[in-house]
Amino acid sequence: MKMENRKLRQIGDVTYELVERRADAHVPVRVIADDELVRAIEKDRSLEQLGNVAALPGITRFALGMPDMHEGYGFPVGGVAATVPPDGVISPGGIGFDINCGVRLLASSLRREELEPVEPLVHELSRSVPTGYGRHGRLSFTPQEIDRILVEGCPYVVDEHGLGRSEDLIFIESHGCLQGADASKVSSRAKERGGDQLGTLGGGNHFLEVQVVDAIFDEGAASVFGLFEGQITVLLHTGSRGLGHQVCTDYVRVMDQSLARHQIVLPDRQLACAPLSSREGSDYFAAMCAAANFAWANRQALTHRVREVFRRESHKSSCDLRVVYDVAHNIAKLESFGKGTLLVHRKGATRAFGPSSQEIPPVYRGTGQPIFIPGSMGTSSFVLAGADASEDISLSSTCHGAGRAMSRGAAKRLVVGASLRRELEARGIVVRCPSNSELAEEAPVAYKDVERVVDVVARAGIARKVARLRPIGVLKG
């Protein structure tokens, strides 16, 4: 039964369109969701924000909201927008402060019964992986080495610093290195702020989770991804740390001051942007690529650290952790659509290339790109496979998580952190987070139902469900 409501009109099974567009909107505003998720989305200002995105110069097709969409600043979180280069704009706000925040899944060679008890492993991970605000890592790089990381990304830290193996690089989006990065476009302040944070998790909703594969929905795809029931996996969620935050800060300011010169009028200053072909636009793109490379190198350094801990704690020298894939969910990328190229902004959205894509690892062609959708803390995460249809439906994009439904403050008023900790532990989940208050902020009740979000993207034909991952150990950032 089709649902009608004030703001959105249903135009497909799980597709809605904003009824009243801004007068300056260039494209329709679409949301992929079901009735219940639409009701959650309508509660905050995300639709208004997505409506503003539709006014960006050079935007094409539609401004799109994912089922996990919620209110952000400028762009909503869970927003996707493509602009037409060279004169379409690039907007730092459409990527976010945590450039190339993303998720990497590691699949171990261990079965659940081989990792009992799990507590010593999680404890050792918490000792080995720096968490929290502004924490510097144990790795040390010279300024010249930081510049090489910014330009060369993952391949550099693998080849020159021994952080992982060369085959890891095959299984990272863009092989862990965006071409076009220019370290000279990253300010000295950004390098000062984040240059010593490589190999750190950060804070907020970042996490490292030890999981067990507890359901397989697609045997064929799971086999291609190397996943089996009862297998131990590790999911890493982090980004470019203070370096990326400062790159965004620097360029929002630059672009805000260049708006008049480019004759751009915006409904919200945090959407500050510039044509990709302009000096401001191309400088930001080069800096963003550099920050993205730093983020991939960060997840690579963490992978190296996690492997060391697993080998030590499993008491098995043969214990291996294979990179299944690494996906970005805060990024802008130049991608082919038909005969043209578009600049796709994904702010809290994941790329979802299908089986026909030549951009994904050869072994995954015919199956689709692995996509990881983390649940809220203590709930399951999902592995999906991208579908070719996503190109038309969603600019080759899908959701990035469950999506917040409640503010951090409201969660803390509702949830007692100590009780949540006991509840998680009673369910066999080992939790490492120094603060009960921080734990409460990330309580499952503060998030939408990840199963519903995942089911919606499957119904939309963007991606299909492959496996479910149940947490047994959580290290909160």
Next chain:
Amino acid sequence: VPSHTFEDHVGEVRMRVDAPTLASLFEEAARGIADLMLETTSAVDAAGVEAVELHAPDKESLLVDWLNEIIFLSETRRHVYTGARVQRISDTELDAVVHGVVPENLRTPVKAATLHALKIEETPQGYSASVTLDV
């Protein structure tokens, strides 16, 4: 009396600041950032003083630059700036000093202050602003 409150925002933190003067509005906004950073920890020692000098095209940009400067200093010096004194301010320029403390354990990340829907309004009581912070 200057005041700040944290309003509900699904994804981030929105900070509402009210103050009798523009200078005290900026000082109070800095205290708000310090409160967020010290939410789950406490100060163990006094730290140094930093001078801040900023130029911006308008007072909204100036406020965002001010908060982002404090966030930058906090992350690079690993201090929380609990005291701020604005020595000179106009709509486009600011000279100030900030006093830091060493936190026991700095965990709450404030990535940046944003221009999102930001307007510094003059009210019968002085000035008012709501700043969205990426946390």
